[in-house]
Amino acid sequence: MRTKRLAVPYLIWMVIFTIIPLGIVLYFAFTDSVSHAFTLENIIRISNYMPVFINSIWLALISSLLCIVIGYPVAYYIAGRSPAMQRFLYMLIMLPMCISFLLRTMAWVSLLDDTGIINGFIRTLGLKPLPLIRNNGAVILGMVYNYLPYMIMPLYTVLIKMDRRLIEAAQDLGCDSVQVFQRVIFPLSIPGILSGFTMVFVPAVSTFYISQKLGSSGTTLIGDVIESQFKAAYNPNLGAALSLVLMILVFICIGITNKFSDNDEEVVTI
């Protein structure tokens, strides 16, 4: 019974370095930077950033959906290989995540730039260079590139844990392979899709580096605004208010997806 107490140092750590800091964010969001008096001004000023919020959510949403569409066939393919091959392919998917995303994003800049590698190739073919960078498309590409492994991992986990007997049962009952996928495999992989969705959406909606490098002034994201409040404009109160809204947004998003997956599990158990 005394084993329980082993978690005490951890809990103290988490209270000091996770819960109290969030309380301080809340305090800053509702106070004035000079007088430290209670104010709603920071929250009201957020409405100026509504277009930025909407743009962030929109781009992160498109990227997450693209990651589902791109990640699903890959996860499905990997899950069907031999165990050794699965481990190898999984490693290949994981490996890029361990390498500085700053540098990998910079590599995309040299690929997509107006004088970059792809446009250089297009020029040697005698065609006109394409506007590949500093637009929404480039930011989405950066998000999909950086966060695709976060989608493939949970999808793969769900697919390999799937009970093979269910698929065999569907086949025995006369389903063709399309029907097996539609009626058995896909519904059972929804928890994986949802957890992949949150794992992509959360970092994508809060990123600031990708949009700085691959986007333009028209593609400013909420992460850029928060970063500039702390690093350039120095208005931590407004920055805290923006962080608070971002956090609430993310928790709502996770709440919604959790609700979906909970309902699903109930369906499955019935």
Place this chain on the structure above:
Amino acid sequence: MKTFNRVFTILVLIFLYVPMLVLVVASFNNGTDPAVFKSFTLKNYRSLFSDSVLLPLLINSVIIAVLSAIISTVLGTMAALGIHSMGPKLRSATMAVTNIPLTNPEIVTGVSLALLFAFIGTTLKINNILGFFTLLIAHVTFNLPYVILSVMPKLYQMDPDLREAALDLGCTPIQAFFKVVIHEIMPGIISGAMMAFTMSLDDFVISYFVYGATFVTLPVEIYNYTKKPLQPKIYALFTLMFIIILLMMVAMNILQARDLRLSKERKMALNADRRKAV
């Protein structure tokens, strides 16, 4: 359908690795623009090793990664043991706290810790609070949940009778832990520690908000570099780190394969024993 998935997977892997190829090729390029390959050279590697700024920063990053991995592995393993023995209500409350840094956007974690450190700095009247210790604290904080989440499943998989047997045979609970339990959950501890190490080594967003001029890590400095045109020695550094991480991944892969084989063999031996007993 299978051929489509195969071709598609290969295309996705190409998509994932093309930028890395660009960086590796750029590290051997005798020019500054990665888009124009002038001629093959090793001078970027020479200038990297004679660089007096980048290598100390890499060492800083490794120090933070090693220390934060050790601290979070010890604290996290203890926490996992504690959580494992909790009742369902307390456990779900603790796991909810554990999930906060996992689900919170990194930028919010960074900002909240920056505000906490600024607050501590002003109350204790420390001027330059940001530095080594704030980075270490931040890294331990975001590593802890990963350690717990990789140790917990091993505790659930472990046969509880093993610990009971050790206690019956006269072990104190501490002896039972070090003689029996720790061996059972070792794969989880190792993978948690490795995950903590790599997460910490590569962390930029949270570090960016809690670093100070006295102690800078490599990713933060790379960010400051990328505001200007990149120096080619950064590409050389990337290539070396890529190779090191690749080797680490392969080693982890082999360890996992061995772990899997051992547990399979053990299961088979156990089944054989049971059959004999019957």
